[in-house]
Amino acid sequence: MTSQPRRSPLPSDNFAPYDVERVRADFPILGRKVHGHPLVFLDTAASAQKPNAVLDAMDRFCREDYANVHRGVYYLSERATHAYEAARETVRGFVNAREAAEIVFTRNTTEAINLVAASHGANFRPGDEIILSAIEHHSNIVPWQMLRERAGIVLRVAPVDDSGELILDAFADLLGPRTKLVAITHISNAIGTVMPVAEIVRLAHAAGARVLIDGSQAAPHQAIDVQALDCDFYAFTGHKLYGPTGIGVLYGKAELLAAMPPYQSGGEMIRSVSFEKTEYAAPPARFEAGTPNIVGAIGLAAAIDYVATIGFDSIAAHEQALLRHGTALLSEVKGLRLVGTARHKAAILSFVIDGVHPHDVATILDRSGIAVRAGHHCAQPAMERFGVSGTSRASCGLYTRLDELDALAQGLARVREIFG
Amino acid sequence: MSDLSDLYQELILDHSRSPRNLRRPSNPTASAKGDNPLCGDKITVFLTLEGGRVADAAFEGRGCAISMASASLMTDAVKGKTVEEAEALFQKFQAMVTGKSGAGNHDGGEIDRLSALSGVQAYPMRVKCATLCWHTMSSALAHPGATVSTEKLEA
Ligand SMILES: Cc1ncc(COP(=O)(O)O)c(C=O)c1O
Numbered sequence: 001m002t003s004q005p006r007r008s009p010l011p012s013d014n015f016a017p018y019d020v021e022r023v024r025a026d027f028p029i030l031g032r033k034v035h036g037h038p039l040v041f042l043d044t045a046a047s048a049q050k051p052n053a054v055l056d057a058m059d060r061f062c063r064e065d066y067a068n069v070h071r072g073v074y075y076l077s078e079r080a081t082h083a084y085e086a087a088r089e090t091v092r093g094f095v096n097a098r099e100a101a102e103i104v105f106t107r108n109t110t111e112a113i114n115l116v117a118a119s120h121g122a123n124f125r126p127g128d129e130i131i132l133s134a135i136e137h138h139s140n141i142v143p144w145q146m147l148r149e150r151a152g153i154v155l156r157v158a159p160v161d162d163s164g165e166l167i168l169d170a171f172a173d174l175l176g177p178r179t180k181l182v183a184i185t186h187i188s189n190a191i192g193t194v195m196p197v198a199e200i201v202r203l204a205h206a207a208g209a210r211v212l213i214d215g216s217q218a219a220p221h222q223a224i225d226v227q228a229l230d231c232d233f234y235a236f237t238g239h240k241l242y243g244p245t246g247i248g249v250l251y252g253k254a255e256l257l258a259a260m261p262p263y264q265s266g267g268e269m270i271r272s273v274s275f276e277k278t279e280y281a282a283p284p285a286r287f288e289a290g291t292p293n294i295v296g297a298i299g300l301a302a303a304i305d306y307v308a309t310i311g312f313d314s315i316a317a318h319e320q321a322l323l324r325h326g327t328a329l330l331s332e333v334k335g336l337r338l339v340g341t342a343r344h345k346a347a348i349l350s351f352v353i354d355g356v357h358p359h360d361v362a363t364i365l366d367r368s369g370i371a372v373r374a375g376h377h378c379a380q381p382a383m384e385r386f387g388v389s390g391t392s393r394a395s396c397g398l399y400t401r402l403d404e405l406d407a408l409a410q411g412l413a414r415v416r417e418i419f420g
Numbered sequence: 421m422s423d424l425s426d427l428y429q430e431l432i433l434d435h436s437r438s439p440r441n442l443r444r445p446s447n448p449t450a451s452a453k454g455d456n457p458l459c460g461d462k463i464t465v466f467l468t469l470e471g472g473r474v475a476d477a478a479f480e481g482r483g484c485a486i487s488m489a490s491a492s493l494m495t496d497a498v499k500g501k502t503v504e505e506a507e508a509l510f511q512k513f514q515a516m517v518t519g520k521s522g523a524g525n526h527d528g529g530e531i532d533r534l535s536a537l538s539g540v541q542a543y544p545m546r547v548k549c550a551t552l553c554w555h556t557m558s559s560a561l562a563h564p565g566a567t568v569s570t571e572k573l574e575a
Contacts, residue, residue, distance in 0.1 A: 357484035
């Protein structure tokens with residue numbers, strides 16, 4: 001099965017707004033109270049809440065169709081195998097890959113990146129270079145540092161400016177004949193920057209380098225088209241996409257996956273085993289050793305189908321409205337500084353308040369039922385770049401209401417009251 | 421449910437805004453570092469021991485209001501104590517903030533001055549903010565030059 005790049009939306013496309021209240025009714029947890037207040041969940045960038053469609057799909061699968069996959073010849077195993085492979089096809093369509101065999105199920109983004117570092121990185125040589133950005137998540141830093149220890153590669157860091165935007169010229173200057181790979185985030189979880197990934201891929205390919213994109217934060221917010229992007233690898237994680245934990249995805253171009261050695265080894269990833277010699281299976285099975293997260297894959301496919309019923313054009317329009325509203329509200333708070341003010345941003349508001357530690361901010365907000373993240377967001381180098389040890393971060397999802405950001409602003413007024 | 425004002429009492433806010441003993445003494449006889457990787461808080465505790473007593477206690481570091489206030493109150497509290505008394509106070513403090521000693525069940529003395537921090541027991545995620553400096557102090561007493569991390573601590 002092959003497919004073409006999707007056309008990009010035309011200006012005349014109609015971005016229908018949707019009824020956020022109706023969408024919220026799909027998420028049972030959003031109805032609960034915390035410390036006596038209605039929950040205001042502003043930590044979707046860390047992990048998204050789950051709609052009924054996802055919970056029901058996993059429940060139904062376990063109750064009606066569950067068995068191990070790729071093993072039995074009996075009815076249920078065939079049903080389960082079919083559902084698991086149908087989930088792979090759903091993911092293929094979601095990122096618009098050419099073939100389903102380019103979709104490898106992993107535990108999460110972290111495992112997807114580790115897989116590339118271990119397998120694609122196996123033929124890297126001392127002196128080969130990998131370029132990262134200054135605002136990567138630790139999971140797109142540490143695997144490369146470990147590869148550096150094993151293979152003697154060199155890591156180079158592309159800088160960002162004071163707004164958190166990649167300095168494209170400086171990035172281009174880092175590219176050279178030794179550059180093997182550019183590993184870069186699509187959207188920063190810590191400060192919300194949307195990276196110019198199409199331009200990055202173009203420049204990297206012109207220099208002969210491969211590109212891995214960490215799409216953890218992008219997959220929940222915008223349509224992904226790996227063919228149009230022409231990236232070599234694309235990684236994302238199910239739990240931020242309104243799906244379950246324990247399931248993630250690595251997209252890799254077929255010819256690259258075919259050339260890569262296995263990652264982990266055991267069952268499922270072999271063609272034949274004798275004590276003398278083992279032949280490995282073709283991708284994607286080669287990279288899915290052991291019984292996979294079958295139920296997780298079913299849940300992820302349900303999440304993708306769910307998001308599609310709303311549509312990314314509408315989701316993006318809603319989230320941009322949230323970003324504008326939140327930015328305006330927070331700019332009014334005395335002593336507050338937004339960290340990350342890139343022109344292209346996701347609805348992630350990272351901020352520091354003069355004289356108040358982010359953990360105290362989060363504790364005070366929590367008592368009003370408002371959940372925000374406080375700390376370094378697994379991106380300590382990014383924090384260092386902006387001269388802070390951590391921030392408070394409010395992040396939105398498709399179910400976030402505008403007035404939840406008003407509640408945040410009121411909560412911050414309470415912080416000011418307590419801390420003076 | 422506890423009120424925020426139990427946690428952020430005026431005494432705590434005062435000590436966090438202007439921490440006592442926030443300095444690096446010139447000749448400490450023992451010191452230790454502590455860090456809380458969860459929030460990036462770091463602290464160094466400096467002790468000057470003379471004849472089995474804590475003649476001076478000071479700290480450096482940055483952190484949330486709870487951790488700054490706790491280090492400030494702690495360094496005041498252990499000054500003049502013998503090593504054994506300082507350790508005993510740590511045990512009492514830990515019991516208090518983890519809710520194991522029961523409210524109002526303090527036996528008077530130094531712990532009463534520290535009881536402003538007892539509100540933290542209603543905030544389990546924040547208990548380590550209050551105890552990090554104490555663990556660090558205790559480690560400086562036991563092995564001067566050591567590093568403690570909240571990752572390895574229960575409370
Ligand atoms: C940008 C980014 N990369 C990677 C990750 C890691 O995702 P996971 O923990 O699901 O592997 C996250 C989420 O924490 C993220 O936001």
